[in-house]
Amino acid sequence: MKYRRFLLFSLAIVQMQLLLSSCGDDDLKKVATISDKKVAITSNRSYGVDVIYSDSAKVKARGFAPILDKVTPTDGAHYQEMPKGVKITFYDKLMHKDGTITSDYAIMKETEQITIFKKNVVVVNVNLTFNTEELIWDENKHSFFSPKGVITKPDGTVINAVNFRAPEDFSTVDFENAFGETYIKGDLTQ
Template structure:
């Protein structure tokens, strides 16, 4: 007996993918390049992998294999070294988000250590809301709030404790870092108006 009939064939298809959010438009390996801003070379980047995604809103660069910077002054002299386990750079905002064993060492012997740091290229500030440690030849400070200029010459560590080698700078600190009259200043107190901005950046990051 021969059985015959009509069978309707259904084609199973997936929806077309129009959003390329997860796709990088450029992936580079073994990168060692100079980055400039307004025609001035600002720093050198060394990284194992560099992904660029311009479809995301906001667009960003991703350095998931770690990143190392050499930061330059106006005369192209190295003034600091920066490294992190991973980083994301929001190019439209000029905002870096560094994570995992973030380290900064400048030519003055300052060492910054934390697990997270934001670098705002528009405000020319570095800031963090997690535990951070700043060590200089004269002192060591720890706290859960950090704010500094890009050159790490004026900085604040608050909610902190500090130990000092100089006799006139011994003690604990529970608020913004300060110095006694007559001491050479190398810190700056946080202006109240900066605190809401820091919280806003933290949420956006």
């Protein structure tokens, strides 16, 4: 019995030595360099955020986010994250609802002046409904971009669009490599 305990104890010591010897100097150096790269992030969380965007005292849009995190990393690239999604309502000159954008997640990168909407993104206005998984708004170019999505028009036309682009008001759309289904009015036999 004593011999068996001694054997188990000896095996345990040999295993410990093998484990410790496998940690070379290179691994320890990597740990030191990784720990030197400390990243400090400060975050401010707000709940039930309702923001109104106006220009020349006219309301252009209203945005609502259940949660808004304002994040300030040490590198200075500030951003605002909406982890529970966002809904933006656009208004025309007469303050009538002109369209909406909703998504399950959004991030506004202040330095780059872009906003990225992700997960179940839906754009609705009188001309179309656009469904995608990612939509990017470039404030400098005053345009929206998406790698791909589905456009549905009021007449029932459905277009699968690649490289979707539209101005801020979605008055026109541009895309490549599209395919879909459309409806033509009138008698085609004549």
